[in-house]
Every structure is written in C-alpha cells, then in structure tokens.
Amino acid sequence: EAQVTQNPRYLITVTGKKLTVTCSQNMNHEYMSWYRQDPGLGLRQIYYSMNVEVTDKGDVPEGYKVSRKEKRNFPLILESPSPNQTSLYFCASSPIRGQGVGYTFGSGTRLTVV
Amino acid sequence: GENVEQHPSTLSVQEGDSAVIKCTYSDSASNYFPWYKQELGKRPQLIIDIRSNVGEKKDQRIAVTLNKTAKHFSLHITETQPEDSAVYFCAASREDKIIFGKGTRLHILP
Numbered sequence: 001e002a003q004v005t006q007n008p009r010y011l012i013t014v015t016g017k018k019l020t021v022t023c024s025q026n027m028n029h030e031y032m033s034w035y036r037q038d039p040g041l042g043l044r045q046i047y048y049s050m051n052v053e054v055t056d057k058g059d060v061p062e063g064y065k066v067s068r069k070e071k072r073n074f075p076l077i078l079e080s081p082s083p084n085q086t087s088l089y090f091c092a093s094s095p096i097r098g099q100g101v102g103y104t105f106g107s108g109t110r111l112t113v114v
Numbered sequence: 115g116e117n118v119e120q121h122p123s124t125l126s127v128q129e130g131d132s133a134v135i136k137c138t139y140s141d142s143a144s145n146y147f148p149w150y151k152q153e154l155g156k157r158p159q160l161i162i163d164i165r166s167n168v169g170e171k172k173d174q175r176i177a178v179t180l181n182k183t184a185k186h187f188s189l190h191i192t193e194t195q196p197e198d199s200a201v202y203f204c205a206a207s208r209e210d211k212i213i214f215g216k217g218t219r220l221h222i223l224p
Contacts, residue, residue, distance in 0.1 A: 040123075040216065041216060042217045043158070043203060043214040044214075045212075045213075050210075090158070101148075101163075101207075102160065103148065103158075103160060103212075105159070106157065107156075107157055108156075
C-alpha cells in the first residue's frame with residue numbers, strides 16, 4: 001500500500017531534550033516536506049526536500065533541522081525543543097518535483113513540549 | 115510575501131444545501147491549485163485539484179473554479195451530506211513552493 005509513515009504518533013517531551021520524528025514513504029517520491037499545524041494558522045511549511053541531499057527552508061524553519069540521505073526517509077530533528085514547538089506535525093510527499101501534485105500526507109505526530 | 119487568503123473560516127450549511135469556499139492568492143506564478151479535506155484527527159487528503167490552464171473541474175458533488183485574472187479560486191460542494199463535515203484547505207502551488215490557506219471548518223447541520 002502506498003503511504004507516508006510517520007513515527008511516533010504522539011510524543012510528550014521536556015524542554016531541551018533532543019528528539020527526532022521519522023518520516024518514510026514507499027512511493028519513490030522525489031519531493032518531501034514537513035508542516036506544522038496550529039489552530040487558526042493552518043499548515044505552515046517547515047522544511048522541504050526536492051531530492052536526496054537537497055533540502056531548503058520553508059516558512060517556519062527556526063528550531064528545526066532535516067536531512068535527506070535516502071530518497072524514502074526525511075526525518076525532522078528538534079535539537080533543543082521548546083514549548084512553542086508544541087504542535088501537530090505532518091510529513092508529506094509528492095511524485096513531481098517542486099509541486100504539490102498528488103501530495104500524500106502522513107498520519108501526523110502530535111508533539112507536546114513541557 | 116506570497117500568501118493565500120481563504121474565506122470563510124467557519125461555514126455552517128443545512129444538509130442538502132450547497133457550500134462554497136473561496137480563496138485568493140498573490141503569486142501570479144502559481145499554476146496548480148489543490149483542495150484538501152481534513153476530518154477530525156486525521157491527515158489532510160486531496161479531494162480535487164485544478165491547473166492554471168483550466169477554468170473549472172468537477173468530480174461528482176465537488177467542483178472547483180479558477181479565475182486566473184482575478185487570482186481567485188473556489189470550492190463548491192453540492193447536496194451536502196454529514197460526511198462532508200471537516201476542515202477544508204485550499205493551496206496555491208508553483209514550481210518550488212506550495213502555500214496553504216488557513217482552512218475552513220465546514221459544519222453540516224441536520
């Protein structure tokens with residue numbers, strides 16, 4: 001089954017403790033992206049990747065890192081999480097480079113930083 | 115910077131009536147306009163999309179219209195049903211970027 005898999009689904013952590021949210025897709029998609037969703041603010045792009053070893057900042061990249069060493073994986077790293085990073089996170093992938101064509105979203109990760 | 119405005123933020127319609135959600139975009143280079151539906155606690159899912167060389171597209175009860183000159187596009191849902199209750203997001207995309215609207219929460223009243 002074609003899908004984008006995110007882990008974990010729920011995470012509660014403490015301020016300053018490094019964490020990684022994993023994202024993996026099995027559709028051989030070139031384009032992958034991370035979003036955060038907050039009430040009243042919609043979906044805001046954190047980082048995106050056009051292909052392996054190619055990543056770029058989205059609209060709200062501060063406090064986040066990503067890597068794209070393999071085509072299928074695009075982990076989101078919070079080196080020192082803070083409470084303002086409490087949010088619902090979605091990973092997404094698309095087969096066509098640079099566009100939202102056929103965007104498939106992961107199931108989401110609800111992160112709470114206390 | 116580029117942005118996508120979406121209205122209304124909340125919409126309540128009687129079951130069986132039509133619902134219309136409108137979006138405007140600022141980046142004239144945008145050439146692809148998808149709509150996503152997000153049910154409570156679930157991921158956004160693509161429900162319909164339109165490219166800039168098309169003015170209208172329909173899929174059963176859902177249709178999208180695009181006015182490139184005015185830079186706005188709309189989602190139309192006819193004969194609404196309880197399962198249409200969700201948050202709907204519009205988006206405008208160009209080669210290297212996609213920008214989402216802030217979403218519309220649609221309530222279908224019995």
